[in-house]
Amino acid sequence: xxxxxxxxxxxxxxxxxxxxxxxxxxxxxxxxxxxxxxxxxxxxxxxxxxxxxxxxxxxxxxxxxxxxxxxxxxxxxxxxxxxxxxxxxx
Amino acid sequence: xxxxxxxxxxxxxxxxxxxxxxxxxxxxxxxxxxxxxxxxxxxxxxxxxxxxxxxxxxxxxxxxxxxxxxxxxxxxxxxxxxxxxxxxxx
DNA sequence: CACACATATAGAATTTTGTCAATACGTTTA
DNA sequence: TAAACGTATTGACAAAATTCTATATGTGTG
Numbered sequence: 001x002x003x004x005x006x007x008x009x010x011x012x013x014x015x016x017x018x019x020x021x022x023x024x025x026x027x028x029x030x031x032x033x034x035x036x037x038x039x040x041x042x043x044x045x046x047x048x049x050x051x052x053x054x055x056x057x058x059x060x061x062x063x064x065x066x067x068x069x070x071x072x073x074x075x076x077x078x079x080x081x082x083x084x085x086x087x088x089x090x
Numbered sequence: 091x092x093x094x095x096x097x098x099x100x101x102x103x104x105x106x107x108x109x110x111x112x113x114x115x116x117x118x119x120x121x122x123x124x125x126x127x128x129x130x131x132x133x134x135x136x137x138x139x140x141x142x143x144x145x146x147x148x149x150x151x152x153x154x155x156x157x158x159x160x161x162x163x164x165x166x167x168x169x170x171x172x173x174x175x176x177x178x179x180x
Numbered sequence: 181c182a183c184a185c186a187t188a189t190a191g192a193a194t195t196t197t198g199t200c201a202a203t204a205c206g207t208t209t210a
Numbered sequence: 211t212a213a214a215c216g217t218a219t220t221g222a223c224a225a226a227a228t229t230c231t232a233t234a235t236g237t238g239t240g
Binding site: 105107131132134135138139142155156157 | 227228229230231232236237238
Binding site for chain 3: 121122123133134136137138140141153155156157158
């Protein structure tokens, strides 16, 4: 994994609002509209953050009719964990 | 740990150049001047990145005479790992 | 003490990121 | 089919991050 790809993964965690979104998703899968209720910015901004979270692999989206349900991806987190393990044990 | 503090920790990993610096530090403690040789930016820019890495707790600096030796902090990485564990197991 | 060297800080320029309003797209429902 | 609803995209703007040059600070050396 190169430097750029690693940075993309961790982009998920370097913004305060995205950490808050992840906190909300810890309670389980949530639809975008429910996340929006808890955040203090507009719908396009949420959409932007969800894109970054999905690109990082830490979050996954599932479309169902009009709604998109987001949840935390254990596999995505594992990738991040592998990097930290690697960094620690050398 | 609040959202802001978490974001500060992970700032270490969300820039390509900082990932490269961490990679260099994986080989063991290195002085700033040696890191600078490997990077393709100026000395003040390195200084800036090292400040962010130290503030995140992922890197620690040790001053010796004119030189500053930087190394990876296992404790810092553990903090990041704790957060990822927390995120995963809910 | 004066100079050289390693690093840090200040301030400015540039680039990237976060945000919003407007609008497009896709799906459901009347 | 038209309207309503949830989400994504576009484009503009503001804020933050990255980078540079110039300079300051601190430390060792002649």
